């Protein structure tokens with residue numbers, strides 16, 4: 042069952058982020074993402090009351106939003122939870138008239154092997170790479186911006 046956009050399950054989100062140390066290894070960022078899940082519009086996928094994954098969305102302009110964070114518990118990755126959450130978020134945004142949804146992740150100019158799977162996930166869901174920002178986050182974490190058009194035409 043998908044719950045949201047008021048999630049209010051910081052503890053559940055934190056547990057998911059802690060199961061993914063290869064992606065969320067910076068403590069300060071991890072606690073920020075857990076906190077933001079109850080501050081910003083967020084959806085979670087629950088199975089038998091256990092939170093399996095969540096997505097947090099950030100509004101830049103009424104027609105242009107960003108996936109602030111998406112994470113699926115390590116033990117259920119690759120089972121479709123992330124796709125369901127992203128599909129749901131996209132429909133929710135499209136119904137509000139949102140045209141563009143962007144995502145930033147680590148670019149392929151970084152040697153980090155874990156983010157290759159993350160980029161593949163977004164590319165396979167219709168997100169097009171737009172620009173690499175070499176030092177937006179830090180020189181060792183180049184940011185790739187991807188965008189998907191959510192409008193009807």
Ligand SMILES: CC(C)(COP(=O)(O)OP(=O)(O)OC[C@H]1O[C@@H](n2cnc3c(N)ncnc32)[C@H](O)[C@@H]1OP(=O)(O)O)[C@@H](O)C(=O)NCCC(=O)NCCS
Nearest residue numbers: 064111112113118119120121122123124145146159162165
């Ligand atoms: C990226 C992420 C949100 C995707 O959610 P998910 O539930 O694992 O994804 P799905 O099961 O819906 O789809 C995963 C795709 O990878 C494939 N896959 C296979 N094994 C996998 C595994 N162990 N882990 C992840 N994906 C796997 C799936 O077959 C599917 O392939 P497709 O793109 O060709 O359809 C999730 O894996 C995750 O939390 N990753 C770590 C954190 C992260 O990268 N967050 C984003 C930071 S920018």
